[in-house]
Structures are given as C-alpha cells and as structure tokens.
Amino acid sequence: DGGITQSPKYLFRKEGQNVTLSCEQNLNHDAMYWYRQDPGQGLRLIYYSQIVNDFQKGDIAEGYSVSREKKESFPLTVTSAQKNPTAFYLCASRDASYGYTSERYGYTFGSGTRLTVV
Amino acid sequence: GENVEQHPSTLSVQEGDSAVIKCTYSDSASNYFPWYKQELGKGPQLIIDIRSNVGEKKDQRIAVTLNKTAKHFSLHITETQPEDSAVYFCAASFLSGSARQLTFGSGTQLTVLP
Numbered sequence: 001d002g003g004i005t006q007s008p009k010y011l012f013r014k015e016g017q018n019v020t021l022s023c024e025q026n027l028n029h030d031a032m033y034w035y036r037q038d039p040g041q042g043l044r045l046i047y048y049s050q051i052v053n054d055f056q057k058g059d060i061a062e063g064y065s066v067s068r069e070k071k072e073s074f075p076l077t078v079t080s081a082q083k084n085p086t087a088f089y090l091c092a093s094r095d096a097s098y099g100y101t102s103e104r105y106g107y108t109f110g111s112g113t114r115l116t117v118v
Numbered sequence: 119g120e121n122v123e124q125h126p127s128t129l130s131v132q133e134g135d136s137a138v139i140k141c142t143y144s145d146s147a148s149n150y151f152p153w154y155k156q157e158l159g160k161g162p163q164l165i166i167d168i169r170s171n172v173g174e175k176k177d178q179r180i181a182v183t184l185n186k187t188a189k190h191f192s193l194h195i196t197e198t199q200p201e202d203s204a205v206y207f208c209a210a211s212f213l214s215g216s217a218r219q220l221t222f223g224s225g226t227q228l229t230v231l232p
Contacts, residue, residue, distance in 0.1 A: 042207065092163055107152075107220060114159075
C-alpha cells in the first residue's frame, strides 16, 4: 500500500540536543511538507519542498532544518536553536502536477511524531 | 498569503443531530477547499473537498458548501455518530510562486454526545 511514514512516533530530546524526524513516502509525490501542531491550534508550516534538492522556508522555520536528497524522503532536524520544540509534528506530501482531480490537489499526511523536551 | 478563519473552535452535539463548521478565506483566487478529520494522536485525513466551480458537494452524511462571493465555505455533518468525534480542519489553496499550497484553519473539536 502506498503511504507516508513518519518515525519515530514518540521522541524525547534533552535541552541543547539536535534531533531528526524521519518522513518517507512511496506515493511518488513531488511535494513534501512539515507542519507543527500545538495543542488546540492549527497546522503551522515549517518547511516545504516542491522538488528534490530544493526546499523553502514556511512560516515558522527558525530553529529547524531540512534536506531533500531523495524524492521519497524529507527529514526534519529540530536544532538546539528551537527554544520551544515540544509539539506534534506532521509530514505531508502531494502530487504537484497541475491536475484537476482531488487526488492531485489533496495532501496525504503521516501519522505524526510527538516530540517532548525533557 | 492566504488567511483562513474557522469557527467554532469547539462544538458539542447530541448523537443524531447535525453539525456545521464554517470557514472564511481571504484570497479570492483560491480554487480548492478540502476538509480534514484528525483523530487523537493521528494525522489528518481528507474527508471531502470542493472546487470553486461547484457550489455544493455531498458524500453520504457529509456535505460541503461554497459561497465564492462571500468567500466562505462550510462543512455539514448530518445524523452525527460518536465516531464523528474528532478535530476538523478546513483549508484553502493559494498560489505561492509557481506552486499551490494549502493554508489551514485553526480546527474545530467536535464532540458527539451519546
């Protein structure tokens, strides 16, 4: 089955440490996204990538970094510069072709990673 | 960029009643409006979407309406069931450079009371 996989499901980070969240998709989607979700709030865009070896900052990129070396993978690193990293992180992907069907416009989300600073 | 406002933030209904969630958007060029359902501890799942050339779309107990003039769209759930309890997000597409993106509303926590 095609899908998008995030790992780990739960992650604990000590103060001052960098951690990397994994996101892998086998949907052959071009675009991938990272969102942060805080309790009772919506989805805020951290970074996105439309094609391999290219990515753009979203609304809250400070303290985060990404890479897109392969079409299938879009890992997110939460650096020590991110002062309040405890949150639920969601990865999504989308077929970026300019089609006019819902399958091509809709995002497919992973099941998320809950990051906690200890 | 696009701004999407969603109301209410919480909604409680009795089982069997209807639930309505409303969203407004700012970019008149937006042409795609999906709705997502997020269960506790999981990622959002697309439940229904509508395009700007359509005023209403229905899928069993779920319907979405769009008023392009007023720039608002709504999710309607009829005959609600306990398994409908979840957080619902609306979204609107906008063009960022040469690529389309989605901006999400802040979410509605729907609770269906048995």
